[in-house]
Amino acid sequence: MSSAVTWIDIPANSPFGPDNLPLGVFRLDDEEPRVGAAIGDHIIDLAPVASAQMLNGSQLFARPSLNDFLALGRPAWRATRDWLFDLVRNPNDRDAVEPHLIPQSAVTMQLPFTVGDYVDFYASEHHATNLGRLFRPDSEPLLPNWKHLPVGYHGRAGTIVASGTDIVRPSGQRKAPDATAPTYGPSQRLDIEVELGYVVGTPSTLGTPIPVDAFEEHVYGVVLVNDWSARDLQAWEYVPLGPFLGKSFATSISPWVISLDALSASAVPLPPQDPPVLPYLAGQKLQNYDITFEVLLNGHRVSSPQYKETYWSPAQMLAHMTVNGASVRTGDLYASGTISGPGKDQRGSFIELTWGGREPLLVDGKEHTFLEDGDEITITAWATGSDGSRLGLGEVVGTIRPA
Incomplete structure (x- = not known):
């Protein structure tokens, strides 16, 4: 960024130019x-x-x-x-x-804000389709409700941690497909999820839904999210009530909160939504953001998901989260769910990148499927600033430690 814009000396490749100010x-x-x-x-x-x-x-x-x-x-x-x-x-x-x-x-x-409630969505059609094909190869990949509402679950706010916090490999019950009974032990299929998190500032009143067009009145900005996932624990426990111990052990967020105003130049239209949504999910300001993510495994780039492909907008997620009268509080965090694009190199989790572990990645001369002890994951992202420069969202980093 040139010094003509600011009197502060800023390196040319800095993610934090004078239009950002997270x-x-x-x-x-x-x-x-x-x-x-x-x-x-x-x-x-x-x-x-x-x-x-x-x-x-x-x-x-x-x-x-x-x-x-x-x-x-x-x-x-x-x-x-x-x-x-x-x-x-x-x-x-x-x-x-x-x-x-x-x-x-x-x-x-430090952790930039005290997290109230944490809700995680499932808003990427490419991700949901990939997992549907993996888990239900003989059925339609998307379940009947998926294109009618933003699917989500209520997560554990108390285990959201700052970038740089080590992640201890979780233990729990897991059952191999050919086993007759579950066993207990460290997760063997530890994974990442590349997500964008939305930070609530202005609270709402219990019993009063937030309309989609009021999104910017309640949400201050965004952080990067890595929702660590133990796929083997998750697969055994999630029927019939959904994610629990396979998700609740840790979720990492980036230290800088990027304001919606800083992101405004990167706003793009939603992908087409078909069938048409119900009226409470329709509005005048439905948009996504053109944000490019990058995933590094031990310093090596393995994926670059694109947020603009995401099917459900953040305003629709907030509207659906509160349509039953649930309130939001200052510091609440809700995340997009795994961000994946149409290309193999745009998948936001290792279960997709390695197709359930059956197609290992070759990284630095070694085959990788799920995360091993000592692996370091770095997720970075950037959008386009109002002057056409790269506007960075910082990074979120975590290293896996033994159970």
Whole structure:
């Protein structure tokens, strides 16, 4: 990004240019965690800058979570983004900001917000079709309800962890197809799920559904999600009530929350929805985002899913999640489910990439199916900024440790 746009020196390949300005929570040495904004290779320590400029609500940036800021609602979110724009663009603000620029390499990033409820959807038609073909090869791949509603389940918020947290291989019951009884032990089919997560800011009232066109009034922004999955535990337990221990042991999210306003230039129309949706899932602002993901296994690229292919929009997911009167709270997180595209190299899980383990990937001279102890998974993503530059969503990283 050129210095003509901002007085801050930003590397040419930085995911965090002056149009992005994502918010996160960082810890410097033994100081208390607090809120910062990413710009290039640095973080703006927002609390002292906002306090010196007597910004209304400046004390919220000194807190160890974004929740209080998220609860302020969209007018405050936009006012804060305008203030950040001015800080990084106006040379007159340099003296006030520069002493509070901290190298990202000097801090430890924290979980950016305290998660309330966590809901995981199943919104990618390519992913759902792939799993249907794997699990029900003699039947239609999509179940009858799939194109009528965004299928989802309520997950465990307490095991959502920050990027960089090691993932201990889960143990549980699993039953091989040719076995007469289940056994207990470490998962042998540990997997990833590449997802996009939506962060709720403005809560809703119990008993009042959120219409699809009110999506932007309630959702602040997005994070990257890796919903780790123990496929062997999941296969044995999920009938008849759905995912449980095969999913609940850990879900990793990226440290930076990218605002919907920053993503606005990457908005694209939904793929065609046929049959037509019921009226509560129809609206004027239904859209997806043109976001490219990249999956690295031990530093080697194995997949690049495309979010724009996703069948159900985030507004429809939120509308369906609340249509029965369920409320949302500040800090609630809901995720897209695994993002997969039409190509083999666009699949967002190893169960798809290796077709149930039957078609191993050759990575660095070694065959891989499901995750092994010591494997490191890095998921990155980027969209297109308003000036045509790459707008990064950061990364989410996790390393598998033995059971």
